[in-house]
Amino acid sequence: MTRLELSHSGWMRIATWNVNSVNARLDLLLGWLADVAPDVVCLQELKCVDEKFPREPIEAMGYNVETHGQKSYNGVAILSKFPLTEVQRGLPGDEDDVQARYIEAVIEAPLPVRVASIYLPNGNPVDSEKFPYKLAWLERLQRHAADLLKLEERLVLAGDYNVILTPQDAKTPQDWTGDALYQPESRAAARALRWLGLTDAQTAVGVDPHAFTYWDYFRGAFERDNGIRIDHLLLSPQAADVLEACEVCRRERGLEKPSDHAAVMATFKF
DNA sequence: ATGGTAGACCTTCTA
Numbered sequence: 001m002t003r004l005e006l007s008h009s010g011w012m013r014i015a016t017w018n019v020n021s022v023n024a025r026l027d028l029l030l031g032w033l034a035d036v037a038p039d040v041v042c043l044q045e046l047k048c049v050d051e052k053f054p055r056e057p058i059e060a061m062g063y064n065v066e067t068h069g070q071k072s073y074n075g076v077a078i079l080s081k082f083p084l085t086e087v088q089r090g091l092p093g094d095e096d097d098v099q100a101r102y103i104e105a106v107i108e109a110p111l112p113v114r115v116a117s118i119y120l121p122n123g124n125p126v127d128s129e130k131f132p133y134k135l136a137w138l139e140r141l142q143r144h145a146a147d148l149l150k151l152e153e154r155l156v157l158a159g160d161y162n163v164i165l166t167p168q169d170a171k172t173p174q175d176w177t178g179d180a181l182y183q184p185e186s187r188a189a190a191r192a193l194r195w196l197g198l199t200d201a202q203t204a205v206g207v208d209p210h211a212f213t214y215w216d217y218f219r220g221a222f223e224r225d226n227g228i229r230i231d232h233l234l235l236s237p238q239a240a241d242v243l244e245a246c247e248v249c250r251r252e253r254g255l256e257k258p259s260d261h262a263a264v265m266a267t268f269k270f
Numbered sequence: 271a272t273g274g275t276a277g278a279c280c281t282t283c284t285a
Contacts, residue, residue, distance in 0.1 A: 020276075020277070020285085021276085021277055021278075023277095023278095024276085024277060024278090045277095045285085047277065047278065047284095048278090071278085072277085072278050072279070072283085072284085073278085073283085073284065073285095074284095122284075122285060124284090124285075130284095162285095216274085216275075217274085217275040217276055218273080218274040218275045218276090219273090219274060219275090257276095260275090260276080260285085
């Protein structure tokens with residue numbers, strides 16, 4: 001049986017969440033997992049090495065866990081109620097890249113799907129070496145995405161893309177002039193990735209296609225909804241075919257000790 | 271127009 005054939009009918013939910021330190025966010029994360037119970041969760045900005053990832057309490061909630069951690073910065077993981085196979089750590093294309101920003105696995109579920117958890121480089125300040133690193137990383141991601149699309153599987157590339165694609169994806173786009181997230185080069189590279197044939201789940205079926213996913217910690221940004229939309233689930237045609245819904249989990253952003261990002265969750269029906 | 275907050279961690283970097 002190939003990955004496209006289905007032996008059951010039902011639904012599956014896949015979420016992405018930049019938690020800004022998984023240990024600082026553990027109580028919030030566990031509460032959200034208990035309330036929402038997504039089948040698959042892509043986490044970004046773990047800010048810890050694999051040995052310090054809070055594996056036990058998450059496994060106790062019925063999740064399989066695969067991590068790609070790093071001391072202090074970055075770090076990504078995939079949690080899944082179903083077995084994970086073909087785990088790949090690191091984005092192909094640069095042997096010298098030591099930053100932990102990419103992990104990929106196949107979810108062996110009734111609706112099989114290949115999932116990647118992505119933490120794209122921020123790239124600020126623009127006049128530093130961080131900006132060309134961001135652009136090179138986007139190019140590498142595009143090359144790898146092109147390879148994955150050739151498999152013609154259900155594919156979900158989920159994560160913090162750190163790019164404000166259009167003016168509608170920011171409350172005050174003028175404030176982002178000169179920022180790496182809104183540079184023409186960043187936006188062009190992010191568009192090129194999508195032109196491969198990837199569908200943004202939120203834009204496709206979201207209740208609000210431009211609902212924000214990130215708000216600054218300061219100046220009461222969340223209370224004024226002064227946010228940006230930078231967290232996405234990008235779908236192959238085979239995954240878009242079964243997409244049913246997509247929502248932003250805003251509630252946790254308003255609780256005690258929140259991440260600066262909200263989770264985004266897509267529902268697939270089959 | 272600048273500085274505001276948060277997290278990891280060794281005093282400053284990253285976001």
